[in-house]
Amino acid sequence: MPRALVLAYGLICYAVFFLVFLYMVAFVVAIDGVVPRTLAPGEGGSLSSVLLVNLGLLLLFGVQHSVMARSSFKHRVSAWLPPPVERSTYVLATSLILMLIFAAWRPLPGMVWQASSPALVWGLWALNLCGWCIVLLATFLTNHFDLFGLRQVWLHWRRQSYQPVPFREWLFYRSIRHPMMLGLFIAFWATPQMSLNHLLFSAGMSIYILIGVHFEERALRRELGQPYCDYERRTGRFLPRLLPAGARQPQNVTG
Numbered sequence: 001m002p003r004a005l006v007l008a009y010g011l012i013c014y015a016v017f018f019l020v021f022l023y024m025v026a027f028v029v030a031i032d033g034v035v036p037r038t039l040a041p042g043e044g045g046s047l048s049s050v051l052l053v054n055l056g057l058l059l060l061f062g063v064q065h066s067v068m069a070r071s072s073f074k075h076r077v078s079a080w081l082p083p084p085v086e087r088s089t090y091v092l093a094t095s096l097i098l099m100l101i102f103a104a105w106r107p108l109p110g111m112v113w114q115a116s117s118p119a120l121v122w123g124l125w126a127l128n129l130c131g132w133c134i135v136l137l138a139t140f141l142t143n144h145f146d147l148f149g150l151r152q153v154w155l156h157w158r159r160q161s162y163q164p165v166p167f168r169e170w171l172f173y174r175s176i177r178h179p180m181m182l183g184l185f186i187a188f189w190a191t192p193q194m195s196l197n198h199l200l201f202s203a204g205m206s207i208y209i210l211i212g213v214h215f216e217e218r219a220l221r222r223e224l225g226q227p228y229c230d231y232e233r234r235t236g237r238f239l240p241r242l243l244p245a246g247a248r249q250p251q252n253v254t255g
């Protein structure tokens with residue numbers, strides 16, 4: 001594959017994901033008129049058909065995300081998917097599944113909660129915004145450009161060999177292991193208006209996150225060994241551990 005094509009492919013995949021992520025914010029936040037389809041309540045057909053379609057979509061997302069992240073999958077497809085474009089392809093596949101969710105999601109009628117006090121409404125919107133910001137910031141604390149495949153295609157363009165991103169323990173990662181997922185939890189659940197529709201989406205995504213972090217931790221334990229086990233002891237999954245200050249000194253996980 002010509003290097004320019006690899007670079008263009010990586011840039012396009014990143015741009016597509018960026019737009020899809022922005023759409024996801026609007027889809028979840030569900031403010032009228034911003035995007036055509038959101039998680040606002042509506043009539044999507046019989047309860048059984050709505051559940052079948054929506055749970056199927058969430059399952060599809062979970063399967064794509066987990067299977068494509070596995071090293072055995074990467075190894076198997078390496079013959080026809082060159083390493084520099086592997087991450088971009090994963091990002092593109094995730095974007096396509098998210099687009100399918102936005103297009104095919106069947107709405108449910110009814111609200112679960114609706115805050116009425118202006119202070120609570122604004123407080124919850126502020127918390128929601130914090131959630132999205134934590135997600136974005138956490139991508140930069142590890143390596144935003146590696147996570148979305150740009151670093152891989154750029155290094156290939158420059159004819160430089162790829163070196164994996166070192167394990168980071170900066171800021172949030174000093175005390176919790178999954179700030180990106182914590183941000184998503186906050187963004188999915190902190191809302192002044194929770195429709196039944198939104199509840200189903202948030203619950204499905206949250207279950208997937210819990211399963212995903214289990215596999216991510218297992219992979220990191222295998223890859224990094226004892227230093228990662230020590231990191232697990234010092235940190236909490238989503239919330240900081242209540243440890244004496246001295247016990248939480250960062251150490252270099254990669255040795």
Ligand SMILES: C[S@@+](CC[C@H](N)C(=O)[O-])C[C@H]1O[C@@H](n2cnc3c(N)ncnc32)[C@H](O)[C@@H]1O
Pocket residue numbers: 138142143147165166167168169173177178179180181182213216220
């Ligand atoms: C989608 S990111 C999610 C990271 C983390 N679970 C979170 O919620 O912030 C998954 C990738 O981040 C990598 N990763 C996890 N923790 C990391 C850290 N502290 N430093 C660098 N990379 C990390 C994992 O190896 C995996 O490839």
